[in-house]
Amino acid sequence: MLYALMGLGLSLITGVLNIPNFAHGALFAVGAYFLVTAVNAVGNFWIGLLLAPLGVAVLGLVIEYAGVRRLYAAGHDYQLLFTFGLALILNELIIVIWGPVGISHLPPALLRGGVDLGFTFYPKYRLFVMVAAGLLVLATWLFLEKTRYGAIMRAGIENKEMVSLLGIDIHRLFTVAFAIGAFLAGIAGALTAPIRGLSPGMGVDMLGIAFVVVALGGLGNLLGAIAAGLLIGVAQAVVAAYWTEASTAVIFAVMALVLLIRPQGLFGIR
Amino acid sequence: MRALVLILVSICVLPFIVRPAIATEIWIFAIFGLGLNLLLGYTGLLSFGQSTFFGSAAYVAGWLLKHYAINVFLALGIGVGVGALSALLVGYLCVQRSGLYFIMLTFALNQLFYFIAYQWTTVTGGEDGMPGIPRPDFLGLNFKDPLVYYVFVSALFLLSLWAMKRIVESPLGKILQGIRENEVRAEAVGYNVPRFKLLAFVIGGAFSGLAGVLYAMLFGIVPLEAISFVFSGNVVFATLIGGSGSLYGPIIGSFVFIWLSESMSVVWARWPLLLGVAFVVVVLFLRGGVVEAWSRFWTWQSSRHKASANPSAR
Numbered sequence: 001m002l003y004a005l006m007g008l009g010l011s012l013i014t015g016v017l018n019i020p021n022f023a024h025g026a027l028f029a030v031g032a033y034f035l036v037t038a039v040n041a042v043g044n045f046w047i048g049l050l051l052a053p054l055g056v057a058v059l060g061l062v063i064e065y066a067g068v069r070r071l072y073a074a075g076h077d078y079q080l081l082f083t084f085g086l087a088l089i090l091n092e093l094i095i096v097i098w099g100p101v102g103i104s105h106l107p108p109a110l111l112r113g114g115v116d117l118g119f120t121f122y123p124k125y126r127l128f129v130m131v132a133a134g135l136l137v138l139a140t141w142l143f144l145e146k147t148r149y150g151a152i153m154r155a156g157i158e159n160k161e162m163v164s165l166l167g168i169d170i171h172r173l174f175t176v177a178f179a180i181g182a183f184l185a186g187i188a189g190a191l192t193a194p195i196r197g198l199s200p201g202m203g204v205d206m207l208g209i210a211f212v213v214v215a216l217g218g219l220g221n222l223l224g225a226i227a228a229g230l231l232i233g234v235a236q237a238v239v240a241a242y243w244t245e246a247s248t249a250v251i252f253a254v255m256a257l258v259l260l261i262r263p264q265g266l267f268g269i270r
Numbered sequence: 271m272r273a274l275v276l277i278l279v280s281i282c283v284l285p286f287i288v289r290p291a292i293a294t295e296i297w298i299f300a301i302f303g304l305g306l307n308l309l310l311g312y313t314g315l316l317s318f319g320q321s322t323f324f325g326s327a328a329y330v331a332g333w334l335l336k337h338y339a340i341n342v343f344l345a346l347g348i349g350v351g352v353g354a355l356s357a358l359l360v361g362y363l364c365v366q367r368s369g370l371y372f373i374m375l376t377f378a379l380n381q382l383f384y385f386i387a388y389q390w391t392t393v394t395g396g397e398d399g400m401p402g403i404p405r406p407d408f409l410g411l412n413f414k415d416p417l418v419y420y421v422f423v424s425a426l427f428l429l430s431l432w433a434m435k436r437i438v439e440s441p442l443g444k445i446l447q448g449i450r451e452n453e454v455r456a457e458a459v460g461y462n463v464p465r466f467k468l469l470a471f472v473i474g475g476a477f478s479g480l481a482g483v484l485y486a487m488l489f490g491i492v493p494l495e496a497i498s499f500v501f502s503g504n505v506v507f508a509t510l511i512g513g514s515g516s517l518y519g520p521i522i523g524s525f526v527f528i529w530l531s532e533s534m535s536v537v538w539a540r541w542p543l544l545l546g547v548a549f550v551v552v553v554l555f556l557r558g559g560v561v562e563a564w565s566r567f568w569t570w571q572s573s574r575h576k577a578s579a580n581p582s583a584r
Contacts, residue, residue, distance in 0.1 A: 085549025092543035208381035211374040245389040252382030
């Protein structure tokens with residue numbers, strides 16, 4: 001479900017703005033580090049969980065407003081270089097501020113320990129993350145499908161010129177889409193922090209996964225992102241149980257396999 | 271012709287200005303850039319996974335050099351082969367999609383190779399890299415002498431440049447440029463566009479493979495970064511900053527990039543941060559690469575001169 005969340009955010013940014021966002025993984029990592037800092041400062045996990053993604057969303061706003069906005073006319077190559085440069089900057093800043101060594105972070109007291117599900121024993125916090133991520137995906141879906149602005153955003157993915165001809169401020173739409181995408185990346189990072197701990201490399205690892213989700217699920221395709229996220233999540237879990245070393249490589253192997261059979265992705269029509 | 275003279279002069283002068291290792295690295299990186307430029311500049315394909323081929327070739331040839339003591343030319347041949355083969359595999363999946371999907375796929379498959387190298391520690395050494403790669407003598411040439419190796423790499427670079435010039439000017443090169451300009455039209459005229467894209471990928475991969483083996487022999491180690499996305503990004507940056515439109519762009523870019531990263535890494539251990547800033551600045555203010563920055567600088571200079579010459583004009 002976390003993969004779906006990441007893919008969804010990236011899918012929004014990539015789909016609406018039509019740029020390759022290589023900084024998406026870095027936003028994810030920043031979200032995790034913001035959480036730890038916020039929790040340490042405030043002393044409350046829930047406030048931290050709210051503040052961290054908001055911080056990342058603001059960061060996204062700034063990035064879009066100060067940089068990405070000026071690059072819509074440039075080619076993908078320059079957009080890629082820009083977001084890649086941003087990813088490098090954010091990644092190094094993390095090391096400068098929080099140090100190169102990984103940090104572990106405990107979930108809140110309420111969610112420590114596990115639940116007996118009858119057939120298996122499952123950590124409470126993971127259960128919480130699953131539900132929370134599911135709710136967030138649902139909320140994003142409701143926003144995109146049921147609200148007026150969501151409809152405009154979907155229209156923006158389909159045809160930008162038409163949307164702007166209809167008198168909608170396309171630049172504001174872009175900014176909002178970037179901020180929402182950043183928010184989703186940030187909250188995914190914040191939720192992950194207590195599960196896997198934090199390390200500066202976490203962003204890049206997640207970036208590859210987010211790309212896989214988008215490549216399989218399709219740009220701006222919500223159902224696709226969820227299906228692809230679940231598919232690789234399950235594949236990874238199954239392989240990890242038998243062959244731990246291959247658990248990351250398998251994500252990309254699954255992608256390659258799916259694309260061999262269906263080059264257009266899971267739901268793509270080319 | 272003028273460009274060729276300039277290149278020959280810089281080949282002769284360079285080892286006296288910077289350390290031979292850095293001078294060698296510049297030409298190796300230029301070969302790497304030539305390969306990418308066939309995709310990026312001539313075919314219009316933005317590949318963000320060139321280090322897949324660079325790194326695979328470096329690992330395979332490095333392993334054979336280390337454990338089977340094969341000779342240098344065999345190692346280079348194997349590197350070119352591995353580069354081309356891995357490019358065939360990756361390219362086959364990627365050329366079926368275009369635009370943003372294409373970029374993301376090249377990156378995702380790059381990550382696949384990266385994680386294999388990362389986890390397969392018995393062969394690749396994982397995060398520590400694969401050390402101890404020899405530079406064996408050949409026909410009495412002592413490649414352990416940095417200067418001899420430099421001359422060898424320069425010669426191979428000139429050979430690569432010549433080969434790439436031939437490819438770009440051949441009918442194949444024209445078809446690739448046609449695909450860049452208008453893919454639909456190229457398809458309509460009867461060319462099998464995916465097949466030609468794949469061919470460009472394989473050729474680009476072969477160049478990357480050559481560069482990878484030379485790199486491994488230069489430093490005697492294959493670091494994990496050689497197959498990571500950072501290397502892929504670096505070569506894209508070098509090619510763009512030199513100007514992807516021309517044959518010589520990647521060479522200029524390679525100069526600028528290696529010089530930039532060398533001088534930054536001396537200043538601060540966190541130099542990728544500065545590199546990232548350089549990327550952002552270049553994209554925001556200096557699009558068009560070094561050539562444009564140079565001409566802009568001169569117009570700025572001359573306008574300042576004019577302004578100071580007649581201050582009453584303000």
